[in-house]
Amino acid sequence: MVHARYRRPGGEDVSVETETRALAAAGVTVQSWTLPPEAAAGPGAFLRAAWNRRAAAELVRRVRAERPDVVHVQNFFPGLSPAVHRAAARLGLPVVQTLRNWRLVCPAATRWRAGAPCDDCIARPFAWPSLGRACWRGDRAATSAAALALAVHRSIGTWRRVTRFVCPSRAVAAVLPETWPTAVVPNMVDPAPAPGPGGSGVVYAGRLTDEKGVGCLAEAWSRHRDLPPLEVYGEGPMASALDGVPGVTLHGRRPHAEVLDAMGRARAVVVPSLWPEPFGRAVVEAFACGTPVVATAAGALPELVDDGVTGLLVPGEDSHALARAVHAVTPAMRTAARTAFERRFAAPVVAPLLVEVYRSCLTP
Structure with a gap:
C-alpha cells in the first residue's frame, strides 16, 4: 500500500488508514509505504511531482524485498509521482490506483476555481x-507543474499501465476515459461507532472553505434564528464567516472520536458542499452514528444520501432550502441512516469488494 500523506491531514488520509486496517482484518497481508508530507518539500519539488526517480527506486527496492502480489497506490502527488506506477509495472506487478479526488482530470484535483465549479480541463x-x-495551492507555478505532470504521463502511457482504477463513487468513474478499467469501491468507517442517541443540535465537520458551502451555512443560521444550535468542527479561511453568528459554536480541529461523538448526539449532520464531492466521508460517518444528513446534490452526494430516507438533498447555495431541510429531518431517518451504513459502508461489506479487485487483477 503506497501513499503520500497530505500536508493538511484530512479525509483521504483517514480513508487510507481505515482501508489498511480493514484489509488486514480480512486476512490480507498489507505492507505499507507511507511518505510523510515533508518529503515532498525542498528544491525541485514541482519537477519531482512529474518524475521522482528516488521514489521509483525505493519502490523497486521494497518490491524486491517484500515480494507483494499487487501494488496499490493511493495518493501519489506530489511526493511520489507517477514514476512509481511505471516502476511497479516494469516489475510485472498489477497496479491498482485509488482516486479519492479529481487529480487525473484537474491539476488542482478539485474541479473548483474562483468560487465556482470548473471543468475547463x-x-x-x-x-x-x-x-x-x-488553481492549486494559489500558486501559478505549482499549478502549471501539476498540469505538465498530468500531460507527460498521459502522453507516455503511464495510466495504461494501471490494471484497475478504484473509484469511491460513480461520479469519479464517470469522468475518466472509457478505456480505463474502473471499479467502484466506497470509503468505509472502521471501527464503526455505536449509534448515538440523537439530539436537537446540528453538526458540520470539514474544512471551512468556500467550496464546502460554508458561506451558505453562515447565511442559513444568520437568517433563520429558529434553527437548532450548530456545532462546527474544522478549520479553514472561512471560519470568520461563522464566527459570531447566533447559534453557531466553532470548535476548531478536534480529535476524530470527539467529532463522531458529536455526530451521534446531533439531530442532523449538514454537508452543504458546492464543489463536486468525489465522495463525502462526513456523510458515511454520520450514517455510522445513526444520524441523518442534509446535503447538497453535488458530485457523489446523491449516491450516498437517499433523499427522504437517510436524509434530505437540497440545491446548492440555497440557505432557505437548507434551513427547511434541517427542520424536516425525522426520527425514522436515524434508523434508516444506520441501516444504510451497515449495508453499504461497513468494513465487513467494503473490504471484500477491494479484495475482489485484487483477485481480478491477478486473474489472467
Whole structure:
C-alpha cells in the first residue's frame, strides 16, 4: 500500500488508514509505504511531482524485498509521482490506483476555481486552461507543474499501465476515459461507532472553505434564528464567516472520536458542499452514528444520501432550502441512516469488494 500523506491531514488520509486496517482484518497481508508530507518539500519539488526517480527506486527496492502480489497506490502527488506506477509495472506487478479526488482530470484535483465549479480541463490531453492560473495551492507555478505532470504521463502511457482504477463513487468513474478499467469501491468507517442517541443540535465537520458551502451555512443560521444550535468542527479561511453568528459554536480541529461523538448526539449532520464531492466521508460517518444528513446534490452526494430516507438533498447555495431541510429531518431517518451504513459502508461489506479487485487483477 503506497501513499503520500497530505500536508493538511484530512479525509483521504483517514480513508487510507481505515482501508489498511480493514484489509488486514480480512486476512490480507498489507505492507505499507507511507511518505510523510515533508518529503515532498525542498528544491525541485514541482519537477519531482512529474518524475521522482528516488521514489521509483525505493519502490523497486521494497518490491524486491517484500515480494507483494499487487501494488496499490493511493495518493501519489506530489511526493511520489507517477514514476512509481511505471516502476511497479516494469516489475510485472498489477497496479491498482485509488482516486479519492479529481487529480487525473484537474491539476488542482478539485474541479473548483474562483468560487465556482470548473471543468475547463476535463477531457483535454493537456490542461492548458490551467496555465497561468493559481488553481492549486494559489500558486501559478505549482499549478502549471501539476498540469505538465498530468500531460507527460498521459502522453507516455503511464495510466495504461494501471490494471484497475478504484473509484469511491460513480461520479469519479464517470469522468475518466472509457478505456480505463474502473471499479467502484466506497470509503468505509472502521471501527464503526455505536449509534448515538440523537439530539436537537446540528453538526458540520470539514474544512471551512468556500467550496464546502460554508458561506451558505453562515447565511442559513444568520437568517433563520429558529434553527437548532450548530456545532462546527474544522478549520479553514472561512471560519470568520461563522464566527459570531447566533447559534453557531466553532470548535476548531478536534480529535476524530470527539467529532463522531458529536455526530451521534446531533439531530442532523449538514454537508452543504458546492464543489463536486468525489465522495463525502462526513456523510458515511454520520450514517455510522445513526444520524441523518442534509446535503447538497453535488458530485457523489446523491449516491450516498437517499433523499427522504437517510436524509434530505437540497440545491446548492440555497440557505432557505437548507434551513427547511434541517427542520424536516425525522426520527425514522436515524434508523434508516444506520441501516444504510451497515449495508453499504461497513468494513465487513467494503473490504471484500477491494479484495475482489485484487483477485481480478491477478486473474489472467
